[in-house]
Amino acid sequence: MKDLRLIVVSNRLPALREDTDWKSGRVNLAGGLVTALLPFMEQSGKGLWVGWNGRGTSLRGSGRWKQLDHPLVRLLGMELSEKDLAEYYNGFCNRTLWPMFHCFQARVRVDYGEQKTYFTVNKKFSRVLTHHLEPDDIVWVHDYHMVPLGQLLRQAGFRGPLGFFLHIPFPPLELIELLPNPVGFMKAWLAYDVVGFHTERYSENYFEVISRLRLAKREEDRLVFAEGRQRVMANPIGINPAIFRPKKKTRRPAAKGKSVRMSADCRVVIGVDRLDYSKGIPDRMLSFEYFLRHRPAWRRKVCMVQICSPTRTRVREYREQKEMVDNLVGRINGLLSEHDWHPINYLYRSYDQADLASFYRDADVALVTPLRDGMNLVAMEYVAAQDPEDPGVLVLSKYAGVAEYFPDTILVNPYIMESVADGLVKPSPCPFPNGSPSISP
Numbered sequence: 454m455k456d457l458r459l460i461v462v463s464n465r466l467p468a469l470r471e472d473t474d475w476k477s478g479r480v481n482l483a484g485g486l487v488t489a490l491l492p493f494m495e496q497s498g499k500g501l502w503v504g505w506n507g508r509g510t511s512l513r514g515s516g517r518w519k520q521l522d523h524p525l526v527r528l529l530g531m532e533l534s535e536k537d538l539a540e541y542y543n544g545f546c547n548r549t550l551w552p553m554f555h556c557f558q559a560r561v562r563v564d565y566g567e568q569k570t571y572f573t574v575n576k577k578f579s580r581v582l583t584h585h586l587e588p589d590d591i592v593w594v595h596d597y598h599m600v601p602l603g604q605l606l607r608q609a610g611f612r613g614p615l616g617f618f619l620h621i622p623f624p625p626l627e628l629i630e631l632l633p634n635p636v637g638f639m640k641a642w643l644a645y646d647v648v649g650f651h652t653e654r655y656s657e658n659y660f661e662v663i664s665r666l667r668l669a670k671r672e673e674d675r676l677v678f679a680e681g682r683q684r685v686m687a688n689p690i691g692i693n694p695a696i697f698r699p700k701k702k703t704r705r706p707a708a709k710g711k712s713v714r715m716s717a718d719c720r721v722v723i724g725v726d727r728l729d730y731s732k733g734i735p736d737r738m739l740s741f742e743y744f745l746r747h748r749p750a751w752r753r754k755v756c757m758v759q760i761c762s763p764t765r766t767r768v769r770e771y772r773e774q775k776e777m778v779d780n781l782v783g784r785i786n787g788l789l790s791e792h793d794w795h796p797i798n799y800l801y802r803s804y805d806q807a808d809l810a811s812f813y814r815d816a817d818v819a820l821v822t823p824l825r826d827g828m829n830l831v832a833m834e835y836v837a838a839q840d841p842e843d844p845g846v847l848v849l850s851k852y853a854g855v856a857e858y859f860p861d862t863i864l865v866n867p868y869i870m871e872s873v874a875d876g877l878v879k880p881s882p883c884p885f886p887n888g889s890p891s892i893s894p
């Protein structure tokens with residue numbers, strides 16, 4: 454029997470940086486989506502992954518593609534012009550859809566020109582895909598950048614199975630209605646045979662939006678409409694825990710890896726995030742300041758290590774967020790530091806998974822407090838990295854999708870400083886064999 458071929462489409466190709474050598478023809482795959490999809494790729498025949506190649510080009514080069522080879526998958530890198538990137542990626546994707554799906558209503562900004570470019574770029578993807586698709590292929594489209602792609606592929610004549618997975622939250626109707634044409638936008642979702650979300654709450658929101666816009670009727674886990682049916686699923690993305698699992702028995706000192714501990718008697722509270730406003734980094738820092746002011750016995754005995762990886766730096770809101778974090782760290786450290794201790798160790802850079810695994814193991818607490826987050830893999834990575842006999846404590850926002858799957862951890866409201874500060878000292882109900890100690894000064 455002929456192998457089924459899986460075609461993955463995402464805005465960004467995995468592990469491609471600006472310095473990727475397209476001429477060498479070979480590439481190492483890395484990243485959360487790759488880890489999640491590799492098992493499927495191993496099962497199917499050699500697949501194809503289509504996405505933006507990570508660089509800007511001239512307007513004339515836009516829509517062209519080059520290919521890279523990997524034993525499991527052929528990567529097809531789309532070229533996008535600087536104009537496309539400004540209007541599609543920085544604009545409609547990250548200044549309209551991102552805040553809308555994350556319920557930051559006041560940040561949603563709609564520009565008709567950017568919306569048009571969003572569709573034009575999706576058409577470019579559809580054209581390239583149509584050129585490569587065979588009738589038996591399975592197409593799996595990922596995330597908010599590519600919503601209209603399914604409809605465009607159907608219009609181009611593709612009849613094979615089409616799936617879509619949304620990696621961010623799906624909001625209530627009030628948010629979707631911020632778009633100029635909510636019905637048109639939501640109709641495009643019905644082109645997919647299967648639509649997947651991280652959590653039940655998101656899939657319930659989706660059912661509700663489609664029903665209230667009268668686009669289809671719900672029948673259990675399906676939508677039924679004149680042109681067909683669609684299956685709706687809540688299936689979370691995960692991590693590969695083996696990558697983060699401790700290799701040695703003890704957590705401290707970090708198993709020969711790098712350490713983030715300032716001194717042996719200073720506890721570590723770690724945060725690891727892209728520097729995105731949805732992650733609530735300023736709120737977290739303010740909560741930590743509140744904690745130190747209201748529980749002064751903790752001063753000099755705990756340090757917050759906040760790793761922020763740079764992200765979407767061409768988008769104004771992200772530059773403003775960085776400025777806000779830079780200023781807060783300066784203010785809090787300036788006011789509370791002692792000559793031999795400072796409360797916040799702020800690292801504006803990315804680390805590889807091996808370093809992160811030893812940082813997670815080293816830390817007494819992970820403070821994962823997004824204001825809203827589709828899933829949040831840092832919470833999973835932190836848990837996977839712990840030594841079950843000497844685990845750290847996860848303090849988690851109730852607004853992270855992963856909270857639906859980790860109900861036994863310490864859940865906090867990131868909008869309330871007192872709630873986060875309490876979470877830091879609450880006895881942990883963590884499901885590790887020995888239970889987990891609350892931190893005490």
Ligand code: G6P
Binds near residue numbers: 621764
């Ligand atoms: C979120 C989105 C992904 C995106 C990632 C990084 O997790 O769901 O689709 O790739 O952020 O953002 P970036 O804009 O750098 O691709």
